[in-house]
Amino acid sequence: MKMALRMMLRGVVFDMDGTLTVPAIDFTSMYRAVLGDDYGRAAAGGRPVDILHEIEQWSPRRQERAYSIITEIEEEASGRLQIMPGARELCEYIDAKCIRRGLITRNVKASVDFFHSRFGLKEFNPALSREFRPYKPSAAPLLHICNMWGLSPEEVLMVGDSAKDDVVCGKTAGALTCLLDESDRYDVTTLPAEQCPDFKVKSLFEVGDLLQERFELCP
Known part of the structure; x- marks a missing residue:
């Protein structure tokens, strides 16, 4: 599943619920x-x-x-929102490398604003909420971000916890994909091709390791 050569990476786009924040919604x-x-x-x-x-x-x-x-x-x-372990450190690492950092969520803009204000992170830019149509799993929001950044999708990594939303969005756009699967609920050998990620990790700390080991981070 992993690729042999170090790849050029200029931007990372994250999902929010279940990726940057601990799942709080039933x-x-x-x-x-x-x-x-x-x-x-x-x-x-x-x-x-x-x-x-x-x-x-x-x-x-x-x-x-x-x-x-x-x-x-x-x-x-x-009211129960918690930042995902490793999120702050990963964002600081990405910022230190001067590569771009964006967000796509199916949640409302008010929730994104609350996330930014509550945890004091430098804001994700852009941060697209469900007011942007069409939303994930459409590739449209990710392609919109790539266009804003002036980057090819091949230079961007999509990180999220949903194979059917985040991975499909990334793969359809032509980006690299990383599935955050804390509890091993996904068996990548049985996933449909459009849901099979390029990488699978159990924590955001592992995403940081992945960026260091597998990519050339290019401002």
Whole structure:
């Protein structure tokens, strides 16, 4: 899965929930609260559900109610927000190497602003929230960042904890991908090709090791 030669890297883009922050949202409960019986039927049938894409098919009034529930759950989770171990050190290392650092999340902008203010990190720039459409797993947000940076996707690494969102976003854009899998829930040998990352790590500390060992970091 890993590549033999050191590769040129000029930027790193991160997911937020479950990557830069410790997971604080019970997504199963959120899906049930928003989707109701639709989620139960989909789960029983083994059909993957993307809550944001499901909501987009609804009437404006129903969408408004759904987003209100999601926002309430996200705001409640903000009170329990913790920075992921290794995140601060990794960001400081990236900044010291003068390479770019961005963020893509399916969370709202208010949550990104809260993250920046709470932990005192130098802000990710750009930081795209779900107000940017289309959102992950579309490659559009990552390609937008690459365009803003004036970089080719091949010079950028996408880091996230979701194979179906973060890895697919990165691979579709043509970037390198790193899957953060703390609990070994993914078996990369069985993942579909579009979800199989270039690298898999168990912590953000390992991402730092990966950057040092596998890449030429070029400002």
